[in-house]
Amino acid sequence: MLRSEVLFIGGRSGVGKSTxxxxxxxxxVAADVRHVVIEGDALDLAHPAPHVEHPEAHLAERNLATMWARYRELxxxxxxxxxxxxxxxxxxxAAAMGDEPLVTAVLLRAGDAATADRLRRRSGGRLPVAQSEHSTRTAGRLDTAVRGDVARVDTDDLTPEDVARRLASLTGWLSPRPDVD
Structure with a gap:
């Protein structure tokens, strides 16, 4: 069985992670590379928030473990x-995945103006001040707290396709990797 590989894409709201x-x-898909995409936000999206009401439950990690095991079976x-x-x-x-994956972690970054514009488009034209301020605080926290081995990609002037090509380059998934495959 091939060793698992994971690309973690993080960043503030409006930076373009999902896009x-x-x-x-x-x-x-165009290169016929087998892969799975999981939106981590959906793994514990509930009200009341499981991570607040039951932090010991580690619901996102448990759900990831279950989902990943099923994909590995396939x-x-x-x-x-x-x-x-x-x-x-x-x-x-990575530990929740259960099979010691090769990890690539990327922090997407963008300035306040670019993220505000993206958040405004996503919300239909209106951007609540609290959402904008939260995104800005999160950007600062992420930028200072990530480890040195996390790649940083500034997305302000990039198309989603440009960002995707950089992500593919960082993972090497479009090139043969004899040490993994």
Whole structure:
């Protein structure tokens, strides 16, 4: 069985994580590269928030473990995982996968103007001040807290396809990797 590989894509709200993952998916499909895309936000999205009400439950990690095991049974070994703080939790998330994956972690970054514009488009033209301020605080926290081995990609002037090509380059998934495959 091939060794698992995971690409963790993190970054503030509005930086383009989901859009970049979709563009990477399209790029990998075009090259016929087997892979899985999981939106980490959906693994514990509930009200009340499980991580607040029951932090000991580790619901996102448990759900990832279950989902990844099913994909592995089907022969997949490459995972694209998006979540704001995935780049801070890469060790915990990789451990949840259960098979010591080769990890690539990327922090997507963008300035306040670019993210505000993206968030405005996503919300239909209106951007709540609290959402904008939260995104800015998160950007600062992520940029200072990520480890040195986390790649940083500035997305301000890049198309989603440009970001996807950079992500593909960082993982090497479009090139043969004899040490992994």
């Amino acid at each position: 970049a993952a979709e563009a990477l998916h399209d790029l990998l 022969g997949h070994h490459r995972l694209v995982y998006t979540n704001t703080s995935s780049v801070l939790l890469q060790d915990v998330l």
